[in-house]
Amino acid sequence: MFWNIYSKRLLSCLRNKDQLIWIWAFPLILATLFYFTLSSVGEADNLKAIPTGVVTDAAYEADPMFGQVLDQVGSGEDALLNITEYTRENEADRDLETGKIAGYILLQDNTPKLMVKQDGMNQTILKSFLDRYVQTEGNIKAIMEKNPDYNLNWEEIMGGASLTENMSLSSQPYSPILNPYYGLIAMVCMYGGMQGLMSITYLQGNLSPLGARRMMAPLSRIRVIFCDMTGSITVHMMSLLFLLFYITVILKVDFGNKLPLLVLTCFVGSILGVAFGTAVSCLSKLGESMKVGILVSVTMLCCFGAGMMESSMKYLIDQKFPVISWLNPAARISDALYCLYYFDDYQRYGQNIAVIMAMSAVLLLLSGVSLRRQSYESI
Structure with a gap:
């Protein structure tokens, strides 16, 4: 039944x-x-490397410190920049117009200048990066003059010192979805x-x-x-x-x-x-x-x-x-x-x-x- x-x-x-x-x-x-x-x-917080151009002219070659900074922030799994080098400025202008790069950097009077086509998150990050570099450049040069053999980690300097450690209370990663x-x-x-x-x-x-x-x-x-x-x-x-x-x-x-x-x-x-x-x-x-x-x-x-x-x-x-x-x-x-x-x-x-x-x-x-x-x- x-x-x-x-x-x-x-x-x-x-x-x-x-x-x-x-x-x-x-x-x-x-x-x-x-x-x-x-x-x-879930991918919103994962920033990708920003496509960035660098004009490698005579002014760039005369400033090895800036080149070393770009090498460190543009390499590794957590790279901030995805750098494309240009020997002439008009080549960078062409890729900027087509949207291949978010902006490009060139040195004028020993100061890095950022050239962009429009405003956006990537452009803001690039501007903040260069501002921080300019602010700390004098101190870094003074350290290098006093200690020429000291090995500086430019990625840590430009990223700032972290006094905290990310710890998870769960074995599972956080998922907002x-x-x-x-x-x-x-x-x-x-x-x-x-x-x-x-x-x-x-x-x-x-x-x-x-x-x-x-x-x-x-x-x-x-x-x-x-x-x-x-x-x-x-x-x-x-x-x-x-x-x-x-x-x-x-x-x-x-x-x-x-x-x-x-x-x-x-x-x-x-x-x-x-x-x-x-x-x-x-x-x-x-x-x-x-x-x-x-x-x-x-x-x-x-x-x-x-x-x-x-x-x-x-x-x-x-x-x-x-x-x-x-x-x-x-x-x-x-x-x-x-x-x-x-x-x-x-x-x-x-x-x-x-x-x-x-x-x-x-x-x-x-x-x-x-x-x-x-x-x-x-x-």
């Missing part, structure tokens, strides 16, 4: 076109949009409420003819609900696993190396979403379309607080309204995923999972009490 009800529930979920759109297609479209929108964000994906997964988990709402609709005799027939069947209502909920969670979990596959394998977004716990989080979130839908359906006497509207509205509001639309919103609510944050199911799901990626211990992750399970238990308990009290004078 279990397999009969369970299999029919699976077929019913897979044949529902509205749910196929909202739970399967819509998340894939959003994930693709996130990929094209956020793919360049993960929060929207975590919010998306939380949204799909909450959209499991559509599965739960449909399950209850097909169990209530006053909402659908199918519900009326099922209420007349000589089966325990608890067994029917259990079979339906199991089928709903199975189909919903399939959509979540497909979304994870698409994000991690097709889009190649790194979610860390804790895949089993990632799947566990999605499974717990799926139960919460289905429980949320059953509660909305059982505790409200509105029509099905109104219930779907409530479910979608609450889901999007929770996902906004979880940082899917604006990453800083989750942090703001955590700081200003911590109680609201802990009562937000989407925020708990996204935070659990966040903990899996960044934290090496599982204390905060366990707290999030415990809260998600507690929310699911409360919603299912309310739904069970409501269904148990329902009766019909005639069907």
